[in-house]
Amino acid sequence: NAGVTQTPKFRILKIGQSMTLQCTQDMNHNYMYWYRQDPGMGLKLIYYSVGAGITDKGEVPNGYNVSRSTTEDFPLRLELAAPSQTSVYFCASGWTGRNTEAFFGQGTRLTVV
Amino acid sequence: QQPVQSPQAVILREGEDAVINCSSSKALYSVHWYRQKHGEAPVFLMILLKGGEQKGHEKISASFNEKKQQSSLYLTASQLSYSGTYFCGTSTVQGAQKLVFGQGTRLTINP
Numbered sequence: 001n002a003g004v005t006q007t008p009k010f011r012i013l014k015i016g017q018s019m020t021l022q023c024t025q026d027m028n029h030n031y032m033y034w035y036r037q038d039p040g041m042g043l044k045l046i047y048y049s050v051g052a053g054i055t056d057k058g059e060v061p062n063g064y065n066v067s068r069s070t071t072e073d074f075p076l077r078l079e080l081a082a083p084s085q086t087s088v089y090f091c092a093s094g095w096t097g098r099n100t101e102a103f104f105g106q107g108t109r110l111t112v113v
Numbered sequence: 114q115q116p117v118q119s120p121q122a123v124i125l126r127e128g129e130d131a132v133i134n135c136s137s138s139k140a141l142y143s144v145h146w147y148r149q150k151h152g153e154a155p156v157f158l159m160i161l162l163k164g165g166e167q168k169g170h171e172k173i174s175a176s177f178n179e180k181k182q183q184s185s186l187y188l189t190a191s192q193l194s195y196s197g198t199y200f201c202g203t204s205t206v207q208g209a210q211k212l213v214f215g216q217g218t219r220l221t222i223n224p
Contacts, residue, residue, distance in 0.1 A: 031210055042115070042200055042214035043155070050210060059213070090154060101145070102212070104154035 002026055004105035006091050012111045013081040021076040021108050023091030031094045032074040033058075033102060034066065036087040043090065049074055050096070081112045114138055116203045118215035125191050125222050133186040133218045135201030144177050144184040145202040145212060148195075155200060158186075188220070196222045 007022045025032065030051045035043040035058075045058030049068040063085060065077040074093075078085060088109050092102040116137040123131055135144060143162050147155040161177035161184055172189040188195055198219045202212035 033210070040217075042216045043202075044214070045212065048210050056210075058211075101157040101160060102155075103157070106154050 004091055004093055004103050006089075006105035006108050008108060009106065010109045012113060013078075015081060015083065015112060017081050018077070018079050019081070019110075021078070021089055021091075021110075023074045023076065023105060024072050025074075025091075025093040025103070026072065027093060027103065028071060029093035029095055029103070030071065031096060031100070031102075032068065033092045033094075034064070034074070034076045035090045035092065036060065036085075037090060037107075038087050046076065046089075078110075083112050086110060086112045115213055116201055116215040118199075118201060118218050120218060121216070122219040123221070125220070127193055127222055127224055128190050131188040131191060131195075131220060133188075133199050133201075133220070135184045135186070135203070135215055137182045137203045139182065139203070139205055141177075141179075141182050141203050142206055143204045144175075145204070146175055146184075146186050147200045147202065147214075148197045149200065149217075150197040158199075191220075191222050193222050193224065196220055 004025045033048045034046040037043050044060045047066040049055045055066050088107045090107050091105045094100045094102045119134045146158040149155040163179050175186045177184045198217045200214050200217050202214045
């Protein structure tokens with residue numbers, strides 16, 4: 001049982017390049033999330049999904065896109081990378097319900113230069 | 114709107130107690146507490162639901178004052194392993210899909 005797995009762990013992008021951050025979970029959770037965490041700051045929600053085929057914007061969605069074709073996978077796409085997107089990205093998953101908690105992946109550290 | 118945590122940082126000696134507060138200007142359904150060690154992912158501690166529930170886990174407990182929209186995390190007889198940054202995440206709806214996190218409280222425990 002691997003939990004939430006993110007790849008890659010580190011990446012350096014040049015301004016204007018694109019990339020996809022991969023996230024997969026093996027706990028059959030219906031909810032999945034993408035957060036970004038800037039140095040010394042809290043987590044900000046980028047996008048979330050309540051199930052396959054359903055996604056919705058969070059606090060900071062601009063510059064990102066997501067898709068959820070399966071329960072397990074929730075990739076985050078960065079188009080035209082900008083220095084402001086330098087951050088640590090966390091994927092998380094969880095169940096619906098009153099007491100749901102989020103299980104986080106180990107993060108992807110992205111630098112845009 | 115982002116909840117406000119206080120204090121921003123605290124330094125303790127092993128065995129001392131700490132209280133971390135989380136306040137929101139919105140009517141909350143739940144407050145979620147996470148701990149993050151440097152370079153690692155956040156780890157879930159507990160959830161407080163509206164209704165003023167107080168929950169505990171060993172020497173870490175928390176309360177939720179629905180009237181004040183404030184939650185407090187209590188760390189009793191702190192251990193070295195408690196060091197890290199504590200985040201509260203607040204939600205105005207059931208579930209964790211719309212969590213808004215505070216800026217964090219950095220807790221350092223010295224021997």
